[in-house]
Every structure is written in structure tokens, then in C-alpha cells.
Amino acid sequence: MIKVKNIEFHYTARPVLRDISLDIWPGSFTGIVGPNGSGKTTLLNIMTGQLKADSGQVIMGDRDIASYSIEELACQIAVVPQNMAIRFPYTCLEIVGMGRTPYKARLQGLSNSDLEIIEHAMSLTDTLGFAGRLVTELSGGERQRVLFAKALAQQPKILFLDESFSNMDIYYSIQCLNLLKDLCTKQGLTVVAIIHDLNLASSFCSEAVILKAGQLVKHGPASRVLSPEIIRQVFKIKTIRAGDCGLAVLPGL
């Protein structure tokens, strides 16, 4: 599990995160939502150890995240980035294969068990058909799925996603979210995802964190946190409940 304790962060003079504390439980699927500039990505970067907070602590397991070497972290945490430019034409197999790096010695090729793990990750994300194709020739959404497969091949205990579905069509967004939910409930994977779409967040996440202007507005079970009242306060939009756990955004403020 991850414990975030009293995190503060500033870019030059502007405070970005103010006194954030929250606990992420193993096997939970936490959605981070909030308006633009509310500090979502900064919080994610601090939780993954990419950024150092000005004060406060992030505890993973029973140690401060700063005490892990980056090799150790790579066996625990995987990140699916938002929109990554890939300048060199690697094949998708090469890209997903890079996910095995934390477990390999240098110059040691992919073993058969590595290949099995890669194949499994690629079939889960429906990217096996791309294996031999160049990643630079794929569409944005297809590339995101390949990067998702790479993160799964890394076999992390905690998976972070930074608006990773923004380029995918709705079919694959739902496929991937279903897959993540399955991995959480069946294999105990912990997922922390920044999600823009409130409807998707409320339908798939077990927990939700709402940030506004660098402050934690609410953290708890998604069904309770993502309520039309709280969303109206934070985003200034109208929503209504739809179905068991969904939300529908109404056009017009």
C-alpha cells in the first residue's frame, strides 16, 4: 500500500500541492479527478518517485519511497504516460519487451518466460497483431495500448496511469478499464489513474480522489465521492446519477 503524508510541493513560488494526505489500499482502483491545474499529475509524479516533494513523505510498503533505488522501484511500480512522443521506429515487440528490463541482466536477451509474459500482456491489451509493426506507424490510441502492454509486462504491484486513455476510442477505453478492474479484483493489482471522464471514473474506480487548486477535496469510495453535489462544487457542472454507479454530465452549465 501507499501512504501519502502531508505532501507539499511548489513550482518556484506557486504552491501546487498543499498538505495532501491519503492512503491507497492494495487491490484498490483509485481514480484521481480534478479540474486542469489542480495538481493531479504532480501528485502522481510524487507518488511514483519521479518528483521529490518539498515536505511530507510517501511510504510504500514500510519504507519511504526515497529510500528505494530506481531499479527496486521499477519492480514495484509501472507508469503508463500520457502522450509520449517516440522518435525512433522500434517494433511494438521491442517496446513491450523493454518492460522486462528491470528483471534482466544487460545483454541477456528475452527468455522464453519473458516472451510468455509479453505475449500475455499483449493479448490482454489486444495488441498482439501489432507485434511486428513499427510503433511510429500506429495511431495515438493504438500506441497507448502498446505502452499499456509494456507497463503490464513490467509486472508491477502498483500501476499508475496518467490520462492514459485520452487517445483511445471509447471501445478501447472501456476495454482497458475493464481489464484494470479485473486485475485489481482478481490479482490484487493496485491501480492509481488520473481520469478526465467523470462517467468512466465513477463507473470503474473503487476509490476516488478529488483535487482542486492543490488541495484534497475528498477521498473515499467512488460512489460517495463522485456525487453530483461535490462535482458541482468542484467542476461547476451539472451531473445526474445514471444506473448503479455511473454519472451523466449534462450539457449547459
Add this chain to the structure above:
Amino acid sequence: MSSPLAALLHRKQDKVRIAGLVLLVVMTLFAIAAVGFGRADISMIDAATVIYGKVSGNEHVYNHINAAKTAIIWDIRLPRILAAIAVGGGLAVAGVVFQALLMNPLADSYTMGVSTGAAFGASIAIYLNIFAQGALPVTIFAFGGAVATLLIVMSMARVGGYVTSANLVIAGIIVSSILSAAISMVKSLAGEQVSAIVSWLIGSLAAKSWEHVVYSWPLILAACFLCYYYAEDLNIVSLGDREARSLGVNASRLRTILLAAGALITAVCVAIGGIIGFVGLIVPHMVRMLTGSDNKALIPLCALTGGLLLLTADTFGRTVGNVEIPVGVLTTLLGGPFFVYIFRMRSKTLG
């Protein structure tokens, strides 16, 4: 296991192995053939005989060939050919490494200003050797110039802790032109002795002796092996520092190690051959189009292709026409337009 992924992997590995083997055989044969090319008429058989005899230490094998011919083969042409292979291979590998590290397909030791830095260091050494009767080692000065330039360009290009490719190209051009002016100044200070610097800067492999081969091969080979050792890390760093970090690769450490290796290669190449442009750009692009971007395959294949290319260019330059064309002039004259061509092809296929 016979999954489609394993098959895909093996097909790629086979392709790389075959390409490597073919290049190695072609390069060896051409190197022997090239000994036979030139103004003095020497047959390939004589060339092979002398090389075999010298390498095996058996003088009887080439006793029947006259001493002048033996000297041309062993002391003049062969070292030059080996120097061409080392310099060509080295420049190509340095190009691959710079491109991946800086996430910029346009980077090489030439566009990065590192070559010019090495040339500046070397021309200072030559100048002082002439006028202060010094015996300064040109290679070490070239290396100092290369490393200093690299550090300056990198620090100029770093904005907000991140080196962007656009900044890098601009910084490279600026530093490179300042250094070119500095080189011109050294040249004009040299007065009548200017030809020593000019003929060295122009990028030529003429009059390379065993002494050059003996120090360049081990240094370039060692640096290339170091780059190969980190090839997989290089793949990951070419996706960006953030990505590298989340896969457990320390990008800034790798960058320090491999930029130093690239600068060493560049310095040795420049110290031997002067400025030889475009090899570090063209070869990686050609090989990448053929076998993909995996640096584990690219580094050895580029070393072989670069060696073969520069050997071909140098042999062409010294055998065609009455006056020898310096290889640096040739690679830039032919390589520049050719690079424009492959770059256009590449941008077309990538949309």
C-alpha cells in the same frame, strides 16, 4: 516455444546476424582488394601474400616480391585501409549513440560541434608544436577539445533541466561556428606554416602509418564495446528520461558514460582523419531503415557499414583521377545530398 512472438524475435536476430556476417566478409575482401588499388601496380594476389606472410611471421612467403612493393603494401596501403575502417566505424557508432541519447535523429558528432571542438584542440596542438617546438600529443588535445565542446553545448541546450533537440541543434551550430572562427584565427597566426593545419583539417587519410592504427583501433573498439554493453539502456533512454526512470534505468548516469564514449571516439577519429562529415548521420539512418532501431543490432552493424563506407570512399578518392581527393571532401560532397535524399524518403514513409 514456437509462439509467433518467438518466431518474430528469431527472424529479426537471424536477419541481423546474416547482415553482420555479409558486411564482415565484404569488408575483409574489399580491404584486401583495396591494397591492390592505387598508382603503383600491385596485384591482389601479391597483396594477400604479403599480408599473410607478415601476419603469420613467415618471410619466405613473400621473399619473391620486391622490397619496394612489400613496403607499399604493408607500410603504406594497409595502415591507411585499417585507419579508414576504424574512423568510419567509429564515426558511425558515435552517430548512433548521440542520436539515441539526445532523442534526436539529426544529432551526430559533427552537428553537435564535437568534431569542430576536437579539430580546434588538435589545431592548437599542431600550432604549438610548430612554433613552440613542442611535442604535444594531438589526440589528447583533440579529446580535450571534444569533451569541452560537448559540455558547453549540453549546458547551453539545457533549459529547465531538460535538453531539447531544437536547443541542441542551435547550441551545436553556435558553438561550432565560434570554434570554426577560432580555427581560422589559429590558421592565420600560423602564417606560412598554415598548410600543416589545413591538410590535417581537410579530412584526409593520406600517410597514415601503423602508429595511427595501433592507438586508434584499441581505443575505438573499447569505446564501441562500451556502447554495445549499454545498448538496451540506450533503447530505453531514447524514449525519454521519465520512461527510463520508471524502467529502472538511470538516464543521467548513462548519458555521462556514453557521451564520454562518443566524445572519445570522435576525438580519436578527428585526430587521425581530420573532419570527415556525414558518416555519422548517413550510416545510422541507412541501417535503421534496414534493420530497425534496436541499438543492440544498430551498433555492430553501423560499425561495419561505416568502416566499409569510409574504406570505399577513401579508396575511390585516392585511385580515381590524377589528384587525390581527400576523403573528408568526398563524404561531405556526396554525403550531404545523399542525406537530404534519405531524410526525405524517411519523412515520406513516416507520413
